[in-house]
Amino acid sequence: MEKEKFEFQAETKQLLNLMINSIYTNHEIFLRELISNASDAIDKLRFASLTHSDLLEGDSEFVIRLTPDEKAKTLTITDNGIGMTKEEVIKNIGTIAQSGTKEFLAKLEEANKIAKKAEEEAGKEAKTDATTKDLIGQFGVGFYSAFMVSDKVTLITRKAGEKEGWKWESAADGTYTIEPCEVEKHGTSITLQLGEAYAGEGAEQDMTSYWTLESLVKKYSDYIRYPIKMEETTEEPARNDKGDIDDKLPPVKKTEDKTLNSQTPLWKRNKSSIKAEEYNEFFKHQFHEWEDPMWYYHTRAEGTVEYTALLYIPGKAPANLYFQEYEPGLQLFSRSVFIMEKCKDLLPDYLRFVKGLVDSPDLSLNISRELLQQNHTIKVIGRNLEKNILKQLADMLAKEREKYEKFWNEYGRSLKAGVYNSVYDPDTKKDQLADLLLFMTSKEGKLCTLKEYTDRMPESQKAIYYATGKDKEAIEHLPQMEAVKDKGFEVMFLLDPVDEFCLEALQEYAGKKFQSLSRGDLDLGDVESETSKKETEDIAKDNETLLKDFKEVLGEKVNEVKLTNRLKDSAVCLVAGEYGPSFAMEQAFAMANAPMFKAQRILELNPKHKLFAKLQEAHDQGKDSQDFKDFCALLFDQALLLDGMIPDDPAALAQQIARMMAK
Ligand SMILES: Nc1ncnc2c1ncn2[C@@H]1O[C@H](COP(=O)(O)OP(=O)(O)OP(=O)(O)O)[C@@H](O)[C@H]1O
Numbered sequence: 001m002e003k004e005k006f007e008f009q010a011e012t013k014q015l016l017n018l019m020i021n022s023i024y025t026n027h028e029i030f031l032r033e034l035i036s037n038a039s040d041a042i043d044k045l046r047f048a049s050l051t052h053s054d055l056l057e058g059d060s061e062f063v064i065r066l067t068p069d070e071k072a073k074t075l076t077i078t079d080n081g082i083g084m085t086k087e088e089v090i091k092n093i094g095t096i097a098q099s100g101t102k103e104f105l106a107k108l109e110e111a112n113k114i115a116k117k118a119e120e121e122a123g124k125e126a127k128t129d130a131t132t133k134d135l136i137g138q139f140g141v142g143f144y145s146a147f148m149v150s151d152k153v154t155l156i157t158r159k160a161g162e163k164e165g166w167k168w169e170s171a172a173d174g175t176y177t178i179e180p181c182e183v184e185k186h187g188t189s190i191t192l193q194l195g196e197a198y199a200g201e202g203a204e205q206d207m208t209s210y211w212t213l214e215s216l217v218k219k220y221s222d223y224i225r226y227p228i229k230m231e232e233t234t235e236e237p238a239r240n241d242k243g244d245i246d247d248k249l250p251p252v253k254k255t256e257d258k259t260l261n262s263q264t265p266l267w268k269r270n271k272s273s274i275k276a277e278e279y280n281e282f283f284k285h286q287f288h289e290w291e292d293p294m295w296y297y298h299t300r301a302e303g304t305v306e307y308t309a310l311l312y313i314p315g316k317a318p319a320n321l322y323f324q325e326y327e328p329g330l331q332l333f334s335r336s337v338f339i340m341e342k343c344k345d346l347l348p349d350y351l352r353f354v355k356g357l358v359d360s361p362d363l364s365l366n367i368s369r370e371l372l373q374q375n376h377t378i379k380v381i382g383r384n385l386e387k388n389i390l391k392q393l394a395d396m397l398a399k400e401r402e403k404y405e406k407f408w409n410e411y412g413r414s415l416k417a418g419v420y421n422s423v424y425d426p427d428t429k430k431d432q433l434a435d436l437l438l439f440m441t442s443k444e445g446k447l448c449t450l451k452e453y454t455d456r457m458p459e460s461q462k463a464i465y466y467a468t469g470k471d472k473e474a475i476e477h478l479p480q481m482e483a484v485k486d487k488g489f490e491v492m493f494l495l496d497p498v499d500e501f502c503l504e505a506l507q508e509y510a511g512k513k514f515q516s517l518s519r520g521d522l523d524l525g526d527v528e529s530e531t532s533k534k535e536t537e538d539i540a541k542d543n544e545t546l547l548k549d550f551k552e553v554l555g556e557k558v559n560e561v562k563l564t565n566r567l568k569d570s571a572v573c574l575v576a577g578e579y580g581p582s583f584a585m586e587q588a589f590a591m592a593n594a595p596m597f598k599a600q601r602i603l604e605l606n607p608k609h610k611l612f613a614k615l616q617e618a619h620d621q622g623k624d625s626q627d628f629k630d631f632c633a634l635l636f637d638q639a640l641l642l643d644g645m646i647p648d649d650p651a652a653l654a655q656q657i658a659r660m661m662a663k
Helices: 010-020 029-051 086-094 099-122 128-136 142-148 210-220 276-286 376-399 401-421 430-436 450-455 472-476 481-486 497-506 527-542 544-557 583-591 610-620 626-642 650-661
Strands: 004-007 064-069 074-079 150-158 165-170 175-181 187-194 228-236 252-259 293-302 306-314 330-334 337-343 355-359 439-441 464-468 491-494 512-516 560-563 572-576 601-605
Touching: 010 142, 029 064, 029 074, 029 142, 029 187, 029 210, 029 337, 064 210, 086 150, 086 165, 086 175, 142 150, 210 228, 210 276, 276 293, 276 306, 293 376, 293 401, 306 376, 376 401, 376 430, 401 430, 401 497, 430 450, 430 497, 439 450, 450 464, 464 497, 472 491, 481 491, 491 497, 497 512, 497 583, 527 544, 527 560, 544 560, 544 601, 544 610, 544 626, 572 583, 572 626, 601 626, 610 626, 626 650
Parallel strands: 064 228, 330 355, 464 491, 464 512, 560 601
Antiparallel strands: 004 175, 064 074, 074 187, 150 165, 150 187, 165 175, 228 252, 293 306, 306 355, 330 337, 439 491, 572 601
């Protein structure tokens, strides 16, 4: 078969350009990336050989080998892993399938556009470089990082169990070639033709030097489970026949095969011997992450079930965390042998953001996915880990507030969803989760816990008040805030659509009920409120016909029109009925394609407002008079606007305003 030439996919070209132009400064990580790939490939073969031992072709001694060639200025990384077929080479190496990398490129483009625009506007030097570096820091680019140090990359591979081998080559000029070739052993070898700066004496970093390579392996890949080997050639002074050193004789060269890494899986080592950087490096290697985690937790248990777990919370929540395509789960091992990539039966769904691994000798290597859910060991480990994670988070909240708030901003939504889930799953640790919730409040504009809120509640306050809205400002301006603020009560701001569902599920905290400012009657629970409530009831009795006629004018738009004592300076507000969803919930349902869940709309009027007297005057002209109808419609639209909703018929609204103004 002839050599075939292919074009890289557009996105791959883009990525390659970035690599060649070496925008990213940390070039040495290419070795970690290639070693990781080699280790993954061996993992795959090791796993496949559990059921098909013939795939090993009699070679069960797994090894990753580095072969530098000083003269040729090349470095070859070889593994005896699973290898690739021609189709796999094209699919894996020629195209970018990873959604993360695509997302990276899209963001990069966007950042470049913004930077360019800013540069044009300010007439300053471009910030593009810095932005790009920041972004590259967030995403892994795997195999392509080889081009940061090489002018040409040659990959030779043969899939275990197949006869045909393949040679892939690219000088990163937008194309690559593939041709068949003889490959004796299954696996992959990647030869880098190193650039000027990376080989030979005087190089910025000589990637053909034993010392450089050894230190890079120690730094980034020490815990790789398979030996990373390299030949070391040393020179010893020659000795004469008597065994004495003789300077006149040429030195004796000695070549030894050395293993560069310690190979102990990090999680098997003693906690006290592991540095924070090692935990961080391991996280990036093992879970294909690019940034340091914000939290890690290493634990060993020796009870009825024995296990070691190493858990992490990534520094940033992935963009697709709440989408179906996101696959949560921990890696499973048994005595350091890999069983499964994503076991999602260990942790409850609300902890989907936790990454990590569990190694337990009590797990069978051949456990099937179907049986996992009922597996006793899995259940025990999962329950313990959930308990530990919640305890650790509570500790973080108590001792490292700033760190916890950062965590909350990334993952708070998951915990809220966990509380909501307690409606369906009584096993959910609702109370512990409630203690971990944070909300912005009207006091100080800071995040606060429910405990902090209830601890500082004045004696006279009977409920935990909250309001929903798109942002803090919108809530601050709600007419419903007036009376509560007047009393000096603190109000929790619910800015996320899931917030209200979460509080619904909790119902109360520390014996105090949650009370929405925009739902049902607002009982501020004090003597003053009682008196004013009575007064309002009396006025309502006197205006029974007016309220009935008002409702008639608005028709289906509202369920009820009534008087209220919850307003101070505003004339009107719209609230939802006590039972059934709130407006915010209605919107969330509509977004989730369930528009049948509608809130009851209750229009409340402030009888002490000047406009109420005007409304009475208009009503005196008759319930069918234009003035009364305009008044009703305008008050309703005002209430809608105050609640952040758009009136149905802006043209009618404009006419009504015009008629009123012309008076
Ligand atoms: N040494 C190898 N042996 C077998 N397959 C390999 C090897 N190196 C790369 N591959 C294949 O090529 C794919 C792409 O590799 P690449 O390093 O670009 O991304 P990745 O490993 O999937 O993700 P990451 O960005 O985390 O490294 C791998 O998923 C794997 O299927």
